[in-house]
Amino acid sequence: MxxxxxxxxxxxxxxxxxxxxxxxxxxxxxxxxxxxxxxxxxxxxxxxxxxxxxxxxxxxxxxxxxxxxGGPLYFHTAATSFMIHCADQAEVDHYWNKLGEGGDEQKQACGWLADKWGVSWQIIPDQFMEYMKDKDGEKVKRVLAAMMNMTKMDIEGLKKAYEGEE
CATH class of the missing domain: 3.10.180.10 (2,3-Dihydroxybiphenyl 1,2-Dioxygenase, domain 1)
Incomplete structure (x- = not known):
């Protein structure tokens, strides 16, 4: 097995x-x-x-x-996506650029993208996931607000929001 x-x-x-x-x-x-x-x-x-x-x-x-x-019977949707955990901005940039190449730019938001075959990917920095675990609700709100205004996630922008600098 x-x-x-x-x-x-x-x-x-x-x-x-x-x-x-x-x-x-x-x-x-x-x-x-x-x-x-x-x-x-x-x-x-x-x-x-x-x-x-x-x-x-x-x-x-x-x-x-x-x-x-299998033929044209079924198509990919954002209802199913693959989350890629990234250690740093270089990894975020690598996966974002490679998987987004030829994809639909209208389907890029908040770290999500659809590749040229319509498969959805979430390119997520580990730092974002750590910020979401914080017990301080105000920090989490600031990070979420920053993320909602991003197309590709920017770790420095998330950090500034987390620390209250933006």
């Missing part, structure tokens, strides 16, 4: 391999582990050409994923 019992499956029309290659280029400790192809079996249902990519198995920083080319 697999030590990790949960694998995230992402549904794509036909871009599974392109998306998986992009994602593994962004995250450390990541790789494509297998690519499966459609056969003629079930073609009356899946309507995919035999030999075309069906499933791409990959890991992102050790977390297992599969990307399925």
């Amino acid at each position: 697999s030590p990790n019992k949960i694998t995230t499956c992402l549904w794509f029309d036909s871009q599974a391999e392109e998306a998986a290659k992009n994602y593994v280029s962004v995250f450390p400790n990541s790789e494509i582990t297998n690519i499966s192809h459609y056969t003629s079996v079930g073609q009356e249902h899946h309507k995919k050409e035999p030999g075309s990519v069906m499933i791409v198995s990959f890991t992102l920083n050790g977390h297992p994923f599969v990307a399925l080319n």
Whole structure:
């Protein structure tokens, strides 16, 4: 039995391999582990050409994923997102820039973005999560107010809000 019992499956029309290659280029400790192809079996249902990519198995920083080319039946929404915890502003900038490339800028706010396939990501500095745990409600309110006015999270701006400098 697999030590990790949960694998995230992402549904794509036909871009599974392109998306998986992009994602593994962004995250450390990541790789494509297998690519499966459609056969003629079930073609009356899946309507995919035999030999075309069906499933791409990959890991992102050790977390297992599969990307399925299932056709245009389902689309990604912000109702499901992936939170990336970042140690510093350089990490925030890296993930924001790489995952946001080609994405819908109208869907960027408060540290959230949708990539060019519509997958939603939350790029969250560890400092923000620490500030949210503070027992001082006024500090938390200031940090939340600052965050609500940010597109990409800015650690220095969050810190200033937390310390009451803004």
